[in-house]
Amino acid sequence: MEHAQTSGLRRSGLLLLAYGCTGAGAAGLVVPLLPTTPFLLVAAWAASRARPEFAEWLRNHPRFGPPLHAWEHERALTLETKCGAAVLVASSVIVLWWMGALVPVLSGVSVGLAVVLGFVFTRPTANRVMSDTNRQPGQKEAAQ
Numbered sequence: 450m451e452h453a454q455t456s457g458l459r460r461s462g463l464l465l466l467a468y469g470c471t472g473a474g475a476a477g478l479v480v481p482l483l484p485t486t487p488f489l490l491v492a493a494w495a496a497s498r499a500r501p502e503f504a505e506w507l508r509n510h511p512r513f514g515p516p517l518h519a520w521e522h523e524r525a526l527t528l529e530t531k532c533g534a535a536v537l538v539a540s541s542v543i544v545l546w547w548m549g550a551l552v553p554v555l556s557g558v559s560v561g562l563a564v565v566l567g568f569v570f571t572r573p574t575a576n577r578v579m580s581d582t583n584r585q586p587g588q589k590e591a592a593q
Contacts (some may be wrong), residue, residue, distance in 0.1 A: 463499035467492045471507065478512060482537055486516045486530045493517050519575030527575045534569045538562040 470492035477485035489507065496504035507513050508521075519525045541562060545555050 460499045463495040464503075467495035467499060467503060470495065471513075474513065482533070482540065484530070484533055484537065486520070486526065489513050489517055490520055493521075516575070523573060523575055525573040525575035526569060531569055531572075531574070535566060538566055 470488040473483070474485045474488035474492060477483040477488060493504050493507050496507060508517050516527060516530065519527060542555070542559055545558060550558075
């Protein structure tokens with residue numbers, strides 16, 4: 450396993466990244482236009498290499514777990530994530546235009562962000578998956 454051979458400095462850096470991204474993801478739950486899912490994906494990736502029990506905690510968390518599960522098992526994004534990405538991209542282009550960005554800059558950024566949106570919207574839309582903490586005893590997980 451890679452995490453067993455992670456050096457002390459690299460492990461510390463990965464933990465810092467995991468905790469920082471978890472904090473940013475948590476902020477995204479309450480701050481409009483701040484995405485949650487990308488931060489959680491980075492946090493789970495870094496934590497799995499530096500502190501696997503923290504990665505497992507993220508995956509089992511009632512708020513953080515479902516988007517991680519959707520990505521790791523279905524390579525899917527929630528509709529909320531997709532719509533949030535579209536709003537952020539549109540907002541970014543509008544702000545650049547409003548600030549008077551040069552046409553080549555505005556064009557280049559727009560093309561780059563269109564590619565990002567193309568990726569986002571070609572991913573499957575995630576099935577709503579109940580977390581174990583929300584499931585009643587004896588209740589099965591929603592059909593995939």
